[in-house]
Amino acid sequence: MSRQLTFDLPVRPALGREDFFVSPTNAIALSVLDGPGDWPQGKMFLLGPEGSGKTHLSQVFAAMTGALVVRGDALARSDIAALATAPAIVVEDADRIAGNVAAETALFHLHNLALAEHRPLLITARTAPAHWPVTLPDLASRLQATQIVALAAPDDALLAAVLLKHFTDRQIRVPATLIPWLVARMDRSFACARDIAAALDARALAEGRPIGQRLAAEVLDSLRMQGQ
Numbered sequence: 150m151s152r153q154l155t156f157d158l159p160v161r162p163a164l165g166r167e168d169f170f171v172s173p174t175n176a177i178a179l180s181v182l183d184g185p186g187d188w189p190q191g192k193m194f195l196l197g198p199e200g201s202g203k204t205h206l207s208q209v210f211a212a213m214t215g216a217l218v219v220r221g222d223a224l225a226r227s228d229i230a231a232l233a234t235a236p237a238i239v240v241e242d243a244d245r246i247a248g249n250v251a252a253e254t255a256l257f258h259l260h261n262l263a264l265a266e267h268r269p270l271l272i273t274a275r276t277a278p279a280h281w282p283v284t285l286p287d288l289a290s291r292l293q294a295t296q297i298v299a300l301a302a303p304d305d306a307l308l309a310a311v312l313l314k315h316f317t318d319r320q321i322r323v324p325a326t327l328i329p330w331l332v333a334r335m336d337r338s339f340a341c342a343r344d345i346a347a348a349l350d351a352r353a354l355a356e357g358r359p360i361g362q363r364l365a366a367e368v369l370d371s372l373r374m375q376g377q
Contacts, residue, residue, distance in 0.1 A: 170306075170307060170310035170311070170314070172303075172304055172306050172307040172310070173301075173304065174300065174301040174302065174303055174304055174307055175202060175206075175300050175301070175307070177298065178195060178197075178206060178298045178299070178300050179206065179209075181193065181298045182195070182206060182209070182210045182213075182271070182298075183213075185210075185214060185237065185269035185271075186269075188269060188296065189296050190264055190294075190295075191263070191264060191267060191268070191269050191270060192260070192263070192264065192269070192270040192271075192272070192295050192296070193269075193270070193271055193272070193295065193296055193297075193298060194272050194273075194274065194277070194278070194292075194295050194296065194297040194298070195207065195271060195272070195273045195274075195298055195299075195300070196273075196274055196275065196276065196277060196297055196298070196299040196300065197273075197275070197299060197300030198275055198300075198338060198339065198340065199275060199339070199340045200311075200338070200339035200340040200342070200343045201300045201303075201339045202300060202311075202339065203241070203273040203300065204241060204273070206300075207239045207241060207271060207273055210237070210239060210271055211237070211239055214236055214237040214269060215235065215236040215237065216235060216236060216237035216238055216239050216269070216271070217232055217235040217237075217238055217239070218239040218241060219232060219238070219239070219240055219241070220240075220241050220242055221240055221241060221242045221243040221244070221245050221246040221252060221256070222242070222245055222246060222249075222252065224240065224246065224252045224255035224256055224259065225249065225251035225252045225254075225255050227255065229255055229258050229259045229262065230262065232259055232262075233259060233262035233263050233265075233266055233268060234266070234268075235268065236268065236269075237268055237269040237270070237271070238259065238263055238268055238269070238270050238271070239271045239272075239273070240256065240259070240270070240271070240272045240273070241273045242273060242274065242275075243256065243272045243273065243274045243278075243292075244274035244275055244276055244278070244281050247281040247282045247283050247284075248282050248283075248284060250284055250285070253283060253284060253285045253288050254285065254288075256288060257285055257287060257288040257291070260288070260291055260292075261291075272292075272295065277297060278292035278293050278295070279293055302337065303337060303338075303339060305329075305332050308332050308335070308337065308339075308342060309328050309329065309332050311339055311342045311343075312328055312331060312332065312342045312345065312346065313328055315342055315343055315345075315346035315347075316346050318346075319346060319347075319350050321346070321349075321350055321353075321360065323349075323360050324360075324361060326362075327360070327361065327362060327365060330362055330365065331345060331365060331369075334369060335369065336376075341372070344372055345365075345368060345369070345372065348368045348371065348372060349364065349365060349368050352364060352367070352368060
């Protein structure tokens with residue numbers, strides 16, 4: 150089978166509040182982020198697996214509060230004093246800094262400055278801080294004293310909405326029947342929804358084939374083989 154030349158064009162995800170699908174699995178998290186004035190000590194952890202919508206929610210929060218957003222692995226290179234002057238602060242993927250002393254030290258100082266200046270601090274991560282191999286005891290104690298709100302496992306409606314969003318972000322139109330077909334057969338995770346959309350996009354472009362159940366079945370088999 151001949152393969153077409155493809156280009157790795159950037160995907161521009163829609164991250165506005167109107168693009169966030171609310172379901173029983175994430176409604177509590179959304180309501181908590183709507184009220185940072187009620188957070189104990191002005192700080193909150195948002196937990197969820199990779200691809201669960203943490204970045205989307207943090208962008209909604211930033212738009213609402215004027216927060217500055219910084220990735221955890223960029224903290225050691227950031228101006229912590231300047232960050233702490235923002236109306237609010239978001240630290241994304243903070244669990245990835247565990248064991249990095251420079252980044253841990255930066256988060257420790259940012260945490261203390263944010264609380265001293267009464268700036269809401271939202272921290273996102275995949276797992277609770279009690280499970281991180283943090284090397285700074287003072288940081289560990291502060292993180293473990295932070296209240297947690299978690300994104301629950303997706304239901305069918307949310308998985309369908311996430312799949313549709315990934316296709317829309319890639320400007321792909323798929324048959325209406327394909328979404329429920331995929332939801333019934335895919336692994337129940339947001340990361341899988343992201344991977345399916347990316348793989349279908351790449352295969353359809355490379356092979357010049359329409360996106361339908363036959364191609365989707367091949368992609369699902371390929372993803373399962375990769376996961377073994």
